Amino acid sequence: MEEWVKAAGVSRTLQHSRFGFLGNTYSGMLDMYSDFTMISAQTGLHVEVLEMCDLDRMLGEVTPQEMKAKLAEVHEMFQISGDSPSDPIAKKPTDEQLEWSCKVAAAQEKLVRAYDLDALSYYYHGAPGGDYEKLQGGFIVGHSLLTARGIPCSGEGDLKTAVAMKICDILGVGGSFSEIIVVDYIDETILLGYDGPFHIAISEGKPILRGMGLYHGKQGTGVSVEAKVKSGAITTLNVTQTGDGRLKLISSESESTNGPIMKIGNTQTPVKFRDHPDAYMTRWFAETPTHHCVMSIGHNASMFQKVAELMKMKHVVL
Numbered sequence: 001m002e003e004w005v006k007a008a009g010v011s012r013t014l015q016h017s018r019f020g021f022l023g024n025t026y027s028g029m030l031d032m033y034s035d036f037t038m039i040s041a042q043t044g045l046h047v048e049v050l051e052m053c054d055l056d057r058m059l060g061e062v063t064p065q066e067m068k069a070k071l072a073e074v075h076e077m078f079q080i081s082g083d084s085p086s087d088p089i090a091k092k093p094t095d096e097q098l099e100w101s102c103k104v105a106a107a108q109e110k111l112v113r114a115y116d117l118d119a120l121s122y123y124y125h126g127a128p129g130g131d132y133e134k135l136q137g138g139f140i141v142g143h144s145l146l147t148a149r150g151i152p153c154s155g156e157g158d159l160k161t162a163v164a165m166k167i168c169d170i171l172g173v174g175g176s177f178s179e180i181i182v183v184d185y186i187d188e189t190i191l192l193g194y195d196g197p198f199h200i201a202i203s204e205g206k207p208i209l210r211g212m213g214l215y216h217g218k219q220g221t222g223v224s225v226e227a228k229v230k231s232g233a234i235t236t237l238n239v240t241q242t243g244d245g246r247l248k249l250i251s252s253e254s255e256s257t258n259g260p261i262m263k264i265g266n267t268q269t270p271v272k273f274r275d276h277p278d279a280y281m282t283r284w285f286a287e288t289p290t291h292h293c294v295m296s297i298g299h300n301a302s303m304f305q306k307v308a309e310l311m312k313m314k315h316v317v318l
Contacts, residue, residue: 007306010170013118014311015044017166020117022050023124023136025157031290034159035245042247043163043311048115052124052132058107058114059135070102070109074141077148079206081226084263093211093223101223104135105142112151119166120146123157137222141209143197144225153177154292155196160247164239164294165199171303173296174202175237176229180291181268183277187259190277192236192295193268195224202297204230204256210265224265231258234271235300238293242314249308249315250287252280253299269295273318280318287316 025032036047080098083091093101112120120143126133143153152165154177161177168175176199178192198207207227238250252273259270273280301317308315 003303003306006171007303007310010167010307011310013170014163014166017045017118018048018116019045019159019162020048020050020111020115020120020122021157021159022055022120022122023052023157026123029156029291031240032156032158032160032292036159038241038245039159039163039247042313045163047159048117050111050115052135055107055111056132056135058110059104061110062103062106066106067099067103070106071098073145074098074102074105074209077145077200077207078209078225081208081210084210084265091211093209097211097221097223098209101138101141104138105145108139108142108146112146117151119151119162120153121157121159121162122153123155140196140222140224144200144207147197148200152199153197155194156292158290158292160239160241160290161292161294163247164237167304167307168237168294168296171296171300173235173298173300174199174229176202176267176295178267178269178293178295180281181266184259184270185277187257187270187272188277189257189259189270189272190280191261191268192271192293193228193261193266195266198225198227198267200227202229202295204228212265225267226263226265227267228261229256229269229295230297231256233297233299235296235298235304236271236293237296237300237304238289240287240289242288247313249304249313250284250289250318251301251304251315252284252318253301256295271295283318287318
């Protein structure tokens with residue numbers, strides 16, 4: 001009964017949610033392109049399309065006091081790293097990088113308040129050397145802070161995964177944006193993570209901030225989050241769509257292990273699924289997922305099934 005009540009809360013909350021879409025979708029990632037009308041029709045949520053100039057306008061309104069307060073918040077929630085022992089472009093954040101990230105974070109909070117957002121999907125590569133490239137270089141810290149406060153932020157313009165993050169957050173089980181990084185065939189684990197924001201509420205220890213001389217797979221430089229989901233039971237959730245345009249949930253109950261992660265300024269979690277990694281990926285890819293998924297704490301497939309039933313979506317458990 002408790003699971004049905006929580007699932008009903010997901011359906012109800014999404015019907016009254018406002019999702020921001022800032023910038024565009026990462027070009028060429030066809031699995032992540034989204035039909036806003038389709039998503040609105042099937043979930044009830046509203047998509048508010050935003051421009052970088054909207055955020056830039058907020059940036060101009062940030063006061064020194066607001067930036068100082070955000071810097072104090074960052075020091076409270078994160079550990080500031082030294083240089084990475086394994087990645088020459090991942091170093092201790094400079095004062096300038098931290099201050100810029102905090103100024104951008106204050107602007108991101110203003111944007112969320114101004115447009116009454118409940119979630120945000122974003123991506124903007126920016127022209128090399130342009131003002132907006134520098135602006136997007138400061139995104140990760142602020143979006144991690146927003147995600148921790150119930151405003152999930154998904155990178156690369158992946159709106160469907162923003163829905164998955166919001167489902168997990170409403171259920172109180174976290175929801176950290178991730179993708180497959182690498183397979184450890186000795187431990188038989190799959191390393192899941194991302195070069196972007198992290199759900200701090202489900203972190204194993206205090207997340208680390210590293211300065212990136214160049215973002216992995218992105219333009220620009222800035223501060224990135226290095227963290228892992230706490231060890232124990234987790235469930236991944238993927239929101240994809242079928243060939244006939246219906247949203248579909250894919251979930252997998254698994255275990256987060258205490259295995260090592262690379263100290264390169266990315267979020268990473270070693271995950272042991274019930275199947276061998278090759279067998280699991282074969283089954284997962286057969287369900288036509290987006291290449292992003294969300295990590296939630298606990299074994300939650302039963303709750304996700306109830307969410308799917310109430311929202312008239314197909315749900316596959318692997």
